[in-house]
Amino acid sequence: MEPLTTVRVALIAVFTLLGLFFTFVSMTGVIRLPDVYSRAHTASQADTLGAGFALAAVALTVGLAGSGFKSVLLLFFIFVTNPTAAHAIARAAFEDGNVPWTEGDERR
Amino acid sequence: MGVTPVADGIVVPVERTATLRATVGHAAAEAAEAGADALHFVYLAAWRDDDPHVERLRQDATDLLEQVAVWAEYDLEDANAPDLRIETAILGTDAYLFGPGQYAERLHEYADANELGTVLLDPEYTPVGNTALLQPMEFELSSTGLTVREAPVDRPSRRERIVSELTGLRFGAVFALSLLFYFVLGDPTYPFDFVTGVASAAIVAITLSQVTLDHDPTLETPKRIVRGAVYVPVLLWEILKSNVVVARVILSPSLPIEPTTTRMRVLVGSGLPLTTLANSITLTPGTLTVRASDEDLIVHTLIPWAREGLFEGSLERWTRLIFYGREAARLPTPKERGDCDVLQGPDATADLPFAETDGGERVEDAAESKSEVTDE
């Protein structure tokens, strides 16, 4: 294996695993956290980062010259749309009169 | 059906709508003014008594009628007519009601039986679950000899005008952007892709250029893009840093979170700068923009560390740098300006603004939902 390929393969592995890790954090958060607002935190953030790492790994595998550019474009989309969607959902909850959870409340 | 009833009472069919409170107020005022001797509120049920699981629906209807009666009593006292009789009833529980005709028929029967002459309608009332059927119902009612009126209450429109003026520059910008997007995915040297690309971009530009941009692109635009490009790595680093912190919090068994809602007055323009800032806040873990209106951001924070970071205002400064240049970025932090409030928890400095979320008209709604939430 050429040294450059070794570095690239290593980076792919690291990025994929990081992506899996942050998506795992996101899933744990979505399951564990007490209300829709705090769940929206991990859903929008940890998940965006997880997706970002995984897509970076994909871009490295495919190669930027060819279709890799598309995964960069995809990454851009996710970074723009995910927080917007999370905001829309949180705002819907807020306008529905959902009171944010504070310490001592029952878990929902 | 009998003789035309004497016009000395008002009947109002009710349902949970945004204009119900105002309708009740109007009905009370009208009844007091006309010297009517009874004010009736009826609930036309879409279910039958022998349906399964109907208890909850009946309870809901009863609650609503009680609430309406309380409002009406209060309003009548205000109008100096505290002796006016208020009656409530649930109608139509013996059969399913289909179509506005049957709604009108039930109302007419009830009005006859109680000698009521006027029907006052909530403009948002939904017979058979559909506002569009209100007019057919009014028509049916008008042929029964009852006086039918819609309460003159408006629902303030929440939709703003989003269509802006069409200029050549905006059209060109949208066209160029969509064409670029198409060519990135396709192959511009291949004639088929080229032609379909131009056609699609033209369609997009014709249909959407009036809603996509509300300012003409200027010489500032490329500068903003360059400064934005500088911002991206900074933002990525912030995201990574705080993601690690939040991941530690979420994965720790005791789940040490302290969620609070905060309000921050930010000094960026509306439109794209505000969107950028709100999205950046949402992207950095621990903070989530819940509402963004004018210059007020309502931000939900997961841990105190994130709240402190938010009030330091570095994201706000970056947004100002991107959109207005370096001089604009020098300003005191929101904390120093005193532009931030904590809305929940022991450090609360202001109330949760549910009342003002909708121009004030949904105060009751918000209160209702609040109690619903705590009931669950």
Add this chain to the structure above:
Amino acid sequence: MTVADTVVAGGLTVGDFLLYAAAGFVVLALGMTYRAIRGPTMQDRVLAVNVLGTNTVVILALLGAGLGEPTFLDIAIVYALLNFLMAIAISKFTVERGGVL
């Protein structure tokens, strides 16, 4: 020879590795469906499905890279946009019934 075919260890190529990662993402998606099913509020469900959508996009991209089919990325882009549309439409719907479109 492309990067996807590079053998890492024990006959496992980078492509295979990415496929296993995709399977891992699907397993995480399964965990996420708990929230979509449980709720309790409608917004919780929308949130869960939004996260699931992002996951699907990632899974598609990983499949594309792992199987050597770059066209999958085009599908992933369509998904990302649709997913966004769905989240916005449903959130708008739950606040303002019938306010979609």
Add this chain to the structure above:
Amino acid sequence: MNALLPTASVPLAVSPVEVSLFAFVILTAVVTALARDVLSSIIVFGAYSLGMAALYTFYRAPDVAMTEAAISAGVTTVLLLLTIAKTSRIDHEVAFESVHWPAVGAVGLLGAAMASTLAEMPVVGDTNSPVWSNPDVTQYYLANAYAETGVENAVMSVLASYRGFDTFGEAVVVFAAGIVTMLVLRREVFA
């Protein structure tokens, strides 16, 4: 490059991706069927469509996947939402329907009967499947389709002419949909 077709380099019949995707799709399908609240059902159905489309993509049918995503996850969701916006929504105390076991049994039996034929199906991309190993049929169609049916597109000639009875029902549905569309449009325009 040597694409990782199941027959080429992966000896096992199913890969972990398939297994997990199937689990996901079946779970969401069951929840869609059992949820009592229409809105929850629609939302979970959206998730189901996403999983289904990923599965189609995995089986190299990107066109079907694209349609599934656009129609099922996009258009259908919006149409269903509009529909319930026009009708009333009733709150349910119970989140799920009770399971009707005889129906489950009947569906299960039918599914099992269908599944029993699975073993006879060729693997995706199998070069020993009749289409490949015995190319006479394919060649026959390619050579004679136009002369015999007058349809220029060979795929269409098989679909609508050689297998005309198979696709008769489909053609009726498409025809009906076309008529309805015309009727609706006419009314919208002229009434």
